[in-house]
Every structure is written in C-alpha cells, then in structure tokens.
Amino acid sequence: GTIADTLTRGVESVTGTVSGAFAEPTIRLGVTGLSGAGKTVFITALVANLLDRGRMPQLVAQAEGRILSAYLQPQPDDTIPRFDYETHLAQLTSDSPRWPEGTRAVSQLRLSLRLRPAGLLAGLQGPRKVHLDIVDYPGEWLLDLGLMDKTYGQWSDRMLTRLPHRPGGAKVAEALRAEDARAPFDESRARTLAQTYTTALHQARRAGFSDCSPGRFLLPGEMEGSPALTFAPLPPDPSAPRNSLWREMERRFEAYKRRIVKPFFRDHFARIDRQVVLVDALGAIHAGPQALEDLRATMADILTAFRPGANAFLSQIFRGKRVERILFAATKADHLHHSQHARLTAIMEALTRDARDRARFSGAETQAMAIASLRATTEATLPHKGETLDVVQGTLLDADNTRGKQAAFHPGALPDDPARLLAPAREGAETWLDEDYAIMRFAPARLSLKPGEGPPHIRLDRAAQFLFGDRL
Ligand code: GDP
Incomplete structure (x- = not known):
C-alpha cells in the first residue's frame, strides 16, 4: 500500500x-x-x-x-x-x-x-x-532505532557497560560476561539468559532508567516468546564458531532488527x-x-x-x-x-x-x-508555619486501586533554572520534588464533560x- x-x-x-x-x-x-x-x-x-x-x-x-x-x-x-x-x-x-x-x-x-x-x-x-x-x-519501540546501525557485538558491549550502573544490574552483567559464548547453542540456556536480562531491564525501568533496549523485551506485543525475542547481550567474541551460543544470539539480534523493528518503522x-x-x-x-x-x-x-x-x-x-x-x-x-x-x-x-x-x-x-x-486535583493555598503554601488536593488511590481519602499535598518545588536539575548527575546533586511527591498517587477525578464543572x-x-x- x-x-x-x-x-x-x-x-x-x-x-x-x-x-x-x-x-x-x-x-x-x-x-x-x-x-x-x-x-x-x-x-x-x-x-x-x-x-x-x-x-x-x-x-x-x-x-x-x-x-x-x-x-x-x-x-x-x-x-x-x-x-x-x-x-x-x-x-x-x-x-x-x-x-x-x-x-x-x-x-x-x-x-x-x-x-x-x-x-x-x-x-x-x-x-x-x-x-x-x-x-x-510505545516509546520503547522507538529506542530500537538505535539498534539498526549496530551489530550484535556493538550492542552487547554497550549494554554490558551500562548495566552495572543500575540497581541490581551489576550481578546480571557479571553473569552475562561470565557466560561461555563459544559453547554450543542451547535453547533452554538462551531462554534463561534472555529472562535474566529482561528481568534486569524491568528492574532498571522501575528504578526510573529509560535506556532499556531491546524495546520489545519490555513490551513484547504479539511476539512474546518467539526466537527473535529470545537473546541477551554477551561479551563480544568475533571468532565464535558456527552453532555457538554467540552466533545464534547474533542471528536472532539481526532477525529482531529485520522482522520486528524495520516493519514497525516502515508501516x-x-x-x-x-x-x-x-x-x-x-x-x-x-x-x-x-x-x-x-x-x-x-x-x-x-x-x-x-x-x-x-x-x-x-x-x-x-x-x-x-x-x-x-x-x-x-x-x-x-x-x-x-x-x-x-x-x-x-x-x-x-x-x-x-x-x-x-x-x-x-x-x-x-x-x-x-x-x-x-485533571485529578484542585488547588488551594493553605496557611503553614506563619506563611502560605500552594497545595494540590485530590483523592488518593488505595493499595487495592480503590479511592482512598482526600488530602492536600505540597510535592516540593522545582528549580527556577532547569540547569540546576539537568547538570550531569554528580555526588551530592540536589534533589527536587522530595516532599509529598512519593505518596501522590491520585485516583482519577471522575471524567465529567458537563459544562460548568471546571476544566477536566x-x-x-x-x-x-x-x-x-x-x-x-
Ligand atoms: P501509558 O503507559 O503511556 O499508556 O500511560 P497511561 O495513560 O496508562 O498513564 C499512566 C498513569 O499515569 C495512569 O494510570 C495515571 O496514574 C497517571 N496519569 C496519566 N495521565 C494523568 C493525568 O493527566 N493526571 C494524573 N494525575 N495522572 C495521570
């Protein structure tokens, strides 16, 4: 078409x-x-x-x-x-x-x-x-664009370098590096490695890290469990023999690019x-x-x-x-x-x-x-320690996802200069939104489209x- x-x-x-x-x-x-x-x-x-x-x-x-x-x-x-x-x-x-x-x-x-x-x-x-x-x-799928110009070796190298800097990632990176990539390919081994790697990606994602490729490992869509989604980064070994773990993983990485990434971008x-x-x-x-x-x-x-x-x-x-x-x-x-x-x-x-x-x-x-x-909140200005505080009010989500109690929050302030936030992460960097933000899981306000009920x-x-x- x-x-x-x-x-x-x-x-x-x-x-x-x-x-x-x-x-x-x-x-x-x-x-x-x-x-x-x-x-x-x-x-x-x-x-x-x-x-x-x-x-x-x-x-x-x-x-x-x-x-x-x-x-x-x-x-x-x-x-x-x-x-x-x-x-x-x-x-x-x-x-x-x-x-x-x-x-x-x-x-x-x-x-x-x-x-x-x-x-x-x-x-x-x-x-x-x-x-x-x-x-x-999913935006995760756009990240796969970065795979198109990489070989399996280059991608492996990059991920194995980044993994140790993430919560729980050091152990996984170590395990993957210790893997004998020249050993004969074995499906259950491949599956275990892919699962270990996927778990590490999910953990990184939950901790707020965003560079988690391949994107389909997090959101597989209809391809879940297929060979093209069953690989993991391994320490680069260009001289690995045919039918080794490395060669088959490399083949799957290329299949992932050709059969999954490319059609998505094209279609x-x-x-x-x-x-x-x-x-x-x-x-x-x-x-x-x-x-x-x-x-x-x-x-x-x-x-x-x-x-x-x-x-x-x-x-x-x-x-x-x-x-x-x-x-x-x-x-x-x-x-x-x-x-x-x-x-x-x-x-x-x-x-x-x-x-x-x-x-x-x-x-x-x-x-x-x-x-x-x-919009799940309304605004208010409340007296606080002799001054006033701008807050938002809303209904909290309970643990079981039902509506909990109404409360007012001050999530903390944002810096007036974005550079203070975006300066490269360093020891003792400033933190922001560290007041009530962590507990601000609001229930959705009932979506109402009736005129005169305030902008939703x-x-x-x-x-x-x-x-x-x-x-x-
Ligand atoms: P998706 O994964 O990108 O489709 O994200 P969702 O649309 O499912 O949104 C994820 C979560 O973010 C929701 O379940 C809400 O808890 C929250 N959320 C999304 N939009 C709003 C918003 O406009 N206001 C508030 N308070 N929460 C929102």
Whole structure:
C-alpha cells in the first residue's frame, strides 16, 4: 500500500489547494512516550473532549464554532488493533473511576470532524470533512532505532557497560560476561539468559532508567516468546564458531532488527504527520538526578527518530516525507500548583533542546508544554508555619486501586533554572520534588464533560491546537 498511499497523499494535497471541497484530508497523529507517560489517558481524554466539544476553548476551530460534528469511524487499516476508547472511557467515567490499562502495543482510532470552512470561503463552500487518525505506540519501540546501525557485538558491549550502573544490574552483567559464548547453542540456556536480562531491564525501568533496549523485551506485543525475542547481550567474541551460543544470539539480534523493528518503522512510524511525545518528567525528577540524566539521554536517542537525515535506514523508509510538527508534553502537571507550571515547561524545553534544535533543521515545527490530560486535583493555598503554601488536593488511590481519602499535598518545588536539575548527575546533586511527591498517587477525578464543572484537563486544548488545529 505504500505506492497507493503516496498517490493518495499527492491527490489530497492537490485537491486540498485547488478546491478543498472534494478532498477528505487525513491527519495521522502519532502518540508516543515511555510506558507510564500517559498515552492512554491522553488519547481517551482528547477523544472524549473532541466528541463532546465543550471544553476546548483554545482549539481555534472549536472557539469559532466551526466544528459541526465529531464522530468515531471504522479505521482504514484492517490489521491494526483499534484503540479501545470505549473501555477506557467507561473506566474513567464510572462511579468509582479507575485509571485504564496503559499502552502495550500499537493501536489506532479514527475520529472524523465535519467542519465549516474558515474565513472568506465560509459562505461559498459547504462543510468539509477531516479525518484524524490517532496512532498509539510505545516509546520503547522507538529506542530500537538505535539498534539498526549496530551489530550484535556493538550492542552487547554497550549494554554490558551500562548495566552495572543500575540497581541490581551489576550481578546480571557479571553473569552475562561470565557466560561461555563459544559453547554450543542451547535453547533452554538462551531462554534463561534472555529472562535474566529482561528481568534486569524491568528492574532498571522501575528504578526510573529509560535506556532499556531491546524495546520489545519490555513490551513484547504479539511476539512474546518467539526466537527473535529470545537473546541477551554477551561479551563480544568475533571468532565464535558456527552453532555457538554467540552466533545464534547474533542471528536472532539481526532477525529482531529485520522482522520486528524495520516493519514497525516502515508501516507505522513513517506514515505519521504530526507527533506528540509524552514525558513523565515529574516522575523522573522525583526519582533523582541519575534517572533524570538517563531520561535526558534516552529522549535524545528517541528523538533521533524524527531526524530522518541522520540515519540511512530512516531516510530510506521516509523517502522525503517528514513529520511536520512535534509536541513535547510533560504530563500529569496536575500534581503541581499552577504557579510551578512555567518551571515544568522550562525543564521540558531544556530536556528536549538538542532534539528540538535538530528537528527544526529537518523542517519540523516543535513546541514544549506542561499538560494534564485528566485533571485529578484542585488547588488551594493553605496557611503553614506563619506563611502560605500552594497545595494540590485530590483523592488518593488505595493499595487495592480503590479511592482512598482526600488530602492536600505540597510535592516540593522545582528549580527556577532547569540547569540546576539537568547538570550531569554528580555526588551530592540536589534533589527536587522530595516532599509529598512519593505518596501522590491520585485516583482519577471522575471524567465529567458537563459544562460548568471546571476544566477536566490542563492545556489539552492548546496541545490539540498545536498538533492539528491549523488543519481544521
Ligand atoms: P501509558 O503507559 O503511556 O499508556 O500511560 P497511561 O495513560 O496508562 O498513564 C499512566 C498513569 O499515569 C495512569 O494510570 C495515571 O496514574 C497517571 N496519569 C496519566 N495521565 C494523568 C493525568 O493527566 N493526571 C494524573 N494525575 N495522572 C495521570
């Protein structure tokens, strides 16, 4: 379908400029971010707010009253799972609202908008239609791009060097290094090594580390248990004999690249027009300087994916097409009083600065923002030791994921200068958000779309305006 796609795109852009009346343009919006960043909640809230259209004042087409209707349609791609909007929404809107299960694999949803044309054309033309195809996929999968230009030996070397610096990683690295890579290949041995390595990746991830490749070891999708997912880094040994553990692992690493990474980039990634990259910056800040430095490095890795010129493999699959706009959004901003939001945005800008500069060179427009897809808190200012304290109030999640008690929190402050946070992790580095943040696990506020009940999100409408408002 790539040739057909290119043709359709061509036709769309021609008719789009010539008449606009007959074309039904499609915007493919990619939503990504590492596990737990907030993709599922973002998409559910975005779609709910667009379908309802009561709460999006910063979306210009909405403010101008030009969105006549919005509805979900069967998506055009028959083989991609559909984003389970209805189940997620039902959980968030039930009497005891629960957070939905997060993204595990790629999925898609088509939302169609019927619009009254803007400006002078308004009187001359009838309504037109725009399709928004939302594509949800794990950010972990983008990290695999870094494998495409590496040999198994290079990758092994890198991971075995990094592993010891992570909680529990030293023992695993030692065990892998001690492995006899020249021994004859043995499936159960391979399985044990892959499992040991995967456990170490999960542990690193839980401790806030982000560079955890291969991405599918954390989120395997439908490939779980296949040989292409059953390998581990071993001490490089270029002279290992045929049929040795090393040779078979090397073969599997190459199969992983060819059969898993490449098709994902070709079939999903290369077709995206607009992209939002969600980042749980607050979580990493709270986890401490090392986790934050790791997030910064990982963001830089992830974001090379948006710079096709930098990588021969990417240039080949993009073939001149490019992602036009990229939004970097720090999620869960409702954990902070709004007086801290500008600082969070500045941190997000600093975290992604390199990547944004580079994206700009390859023609994409970028922006950084602090958002909350679903606001779970309200704000208050309370007296505290003779002064006042800005707090957020919300309902805590109990251990069994039910709603616990209402409480007010002060998560601690963010620095006014992002450099104080992002300075390379060093001995005695400052920590931030070290007050109440650790216990701030809020239950979702019941997602309500009734007018006059206070905004259920923070800047979701601004995010929408940047991402696709210009095309409405
Ligand atoms: P995914 O793995 O990227 O799909 O992440 P999810 O969308 O499942 O979000 C992970 C968790 O982050 C959720 O279960 C919530 O606990 C939290 N979360 C996501 N968005 C928000 C938000 O806007 N506000 C708050 N308070 N928590 C959020």
